[in-house]
Structure formats: C-alpha cells, structure tokens
Amino acid sequence: MIQNLTDHDREHLQEALGKSGQKVTPQREAVFTVLLAQRDHPTVDEVFHRAREVMPGLSLATVYNCLETFVGCGLVRQVNHERESTRYCPNLTPHAHFRDKATGRVHDIELPPEVLKSLRSILPPGFDSDVVEISFHGRAQAKDSDPSN
C-alpha cells in the first residue's frame, strides 16, 4: 500500500531539503512517502495515521513539523478550503483544486499557462502576486477511485 520512494523521489526529497540546509530523516521520508503514495490531499491527521502504519512511534507533532518543513522548501503545497483542516498536495505543477460537495474529496484541476496568465492580467498596476489559489466547489461525477502516483 505504501511502497517505498523511488530513487528519483528520494533524490528530490534530499535535494529540496538540502537546499534549505536540512536533512533527510526517517520520519521525513515516511511522511513524504505517504504523500506520494496516495495523492488525495490528505489532512495532517490522515497523513499521521497512514505514516504510523509504517512507523508506529511517529508523533503527530512530527507530522506537523515535517509538513511545515516540506512546505517551506517547496516540496508540497498546502490546500485550504474555507475553514476545514489544511490538506497537503505534492503536485508541484500549476493547478487548481476542486472540492466535491458530496464526498469532500479534493481533485487537482490542470491549469493551462494561458489561463493562469489571463488570471494574473486582472491585477491592476501596483499589485504583485507570488501565489494565486484557485478553488472550485461543486459536484463531480463519481469517476471512482484514487489518483495515486
């Protein structure tokens, strides 16, 4: 269920952490593995429970710490919808999020560069933005199953 990291992914982790002067630890590797194994935008709690299956001593505090670290070095994005618990997403391509009203599930929606550009173009002069978050809320057809890997 929770395979190991591929060499590529371990290298990605290593490099991103290294660039901000931090190390790969077993806990960080476990948490990162969980994020890549099932790309369903888990909450901290979900990450915690999944990671524990493979590292029973892992603490919730550490999961918070790891995720914060990953966000800090750009390995992972936070995803918020209204005031629900924060979710985490390892998809680094520009994309929007769609939250299914019925199931609560969050889906990635690819964001073509020209749409992103037209969006940025609505900013009046003087406004300079690093980050744009786009989130849809509505109903999605079943389409089943999980968007792993």
Place this chain on the structure above:
Amino acid sequence: MIQNLTDHDREHLQEALGKSGQKVTPQREAVFTVLLAQRDHPTVDEVFHRAREVMPGLSLATVYNCLETFVGCGLVRQVNHERESTRYCPNLTPHAHFRDKATGRVHDIELPPEVLKSLRSILPPGFDSDVVEISFHGRAQAKDSDPSN
C-alpha cells in the same frame, strides 16, 4: 463614521432576509451597516467592535449569527486566506481577493466575465461548480486609505 443604511440598502437587506423567511432586527441592521460602511473585509471581531460602538449590548455570538445568516441568504461572502480568521465582504459582483503580504489588508480585484469563463473552462467534463474562489497573495503599492462605500 457608521452612517445609517440608505433606503436602498435597507430594502436590499429586508428583501434578502425575507426571501429566506427571516426578519430585519436591530442587530442585523447594525451588523449589515458596519459591513457596508467600511468595505475592508473585516473579521468577526472587527465587525463586533465596530458594531458595538453603535449598539453596546450586542454580543459576539449574535455577530456570528448575523454573519452566518447573511451568508446563507447571499447578502455577504465569506473570504478565507489560509487559516486566518474568516473575513466578510458585501461586494456581490464577481471578484477575486488580493491579500497584501505586508499589511494583511484584503483588496477586491474585479473579475471580468471572460476571465471567469476561461477559468470555468478548465473543468473537465463531469465537474460542475457553483463557486470559484480566487485569491492572490503578494505585495500591493501603498495606494492608501479605505475603500468605503
């Protein structure tokens, strides 16, 4: 500072509440007045303190209740940025939000229909969305003062 509602605005309030079987109360009128008087996306607490200046007995619980009611009948939008306190916006035209990293202030960004349409067009078939939230985060030139009324 906190003028009264114009006839038009009072009618708007009355009608929207009426449509969902609710009444105009002094508390609701005070809270709505506060929202219209200074359109700076106040938090619940800010609304609370402003409204108290004009209605000292008003409780925080009631401010929460009024705002929830307004959201429910479409008089007001909630605005969330990451996990900060929810803010409230009486601007019902389609618009995005820009949060200034430096000041924390939230600005309305007009959203032209064609941009909105191009955004909706990125949804794959089977995804049907009521609501799109767009929020920018970055730096805005001073541009001073408040966007009241």
Place this chain on the structure above:
DNA sequence: TAATCAGTTAGAATGAGTCTAATCCGCAAG
C-alpha cells in the same frame, strides 16, 4: 392572558494548529 417562536445572549465546549521543554541521536572533536 398565555403560548409560541425566532432571535439574542453568556458562557462552555471543540478542535486544528502552535508552543514548550525534555529527550534523542548522528556526528565530529578530543
């Protein structure tokens, strides 16, 4: 008048997230 009912109110409860202080552990110096 008495019953009803939406709205208001204070305060308790909730829960995601943050903070703190103790412990752990890999590594480098002695």
Place this chain on the structure above:
DNA sequence: CTTGCGGATTAGACTCATTCTAACTGATTA
C-alpha cells in the same frame, strides 16, 4: 572509544476562532 553539540523528535500544554448549549427576551398569535 567517550563527550559535546545541534538539529530533530516527542508528549503534552496551550491558544483561539468557531460552534454549541441553554436560558432569556420580546414580538406575535390563539
């Protein structure tokens, strides 16, 4: 080897926005 250091981990306390609860108010209706 031993020791000391510093980052990482850990449990549990704490925060604070929001939600919940139960009592109260005041207008309207029977």
